Amino acid sequence: MSLITINLHDNDRKIFDVINTIRNTSFDADPTTITDIKNTLCKKALDVFNILLHDIGKDPNNDTINEIRVDELINPCLALWELCDDFRKTFEEQLIDMTTGMCPQGRTVRLCQSIYFYIGII
Secondary structure (H helix, E strand, C coil), rough: CCCCCCCCHHHHCCCCHHHHHHHHHCCCCCHHHHHHHHHCCCHHHHHHHHHHHCCCCHHHHHEEECCEHHHHHHHHHHHHHHCCCCHHHHHHHHHHHHHHHHCCHHHHHHHHHHHHHEEEEE
């Protein structure tokens, strides 16, 4: 299944296999990686990252359509950040893209795309 689309809502309710792959992969990440990320991201991406972290446990991070929370995707992002320089660029680009739509699906689908593309290195 291709997750690449012009309208990310084309993926609504169609990414359950991707979500299950992410959920069934073990991600071992150091929580202090958040500091490294914050010291590395450009301002626009950092602003979005801070919003995602601020919204942990809150409704804006809860994608009820795709049945996943941003909260579940933070640890995989941290693990991939530690392992792969290419992921860092992709992650930053996806955070910047979130400024065009911060709905829960805009958050989760973009993170799922990034994680799924690099999941093979875990």
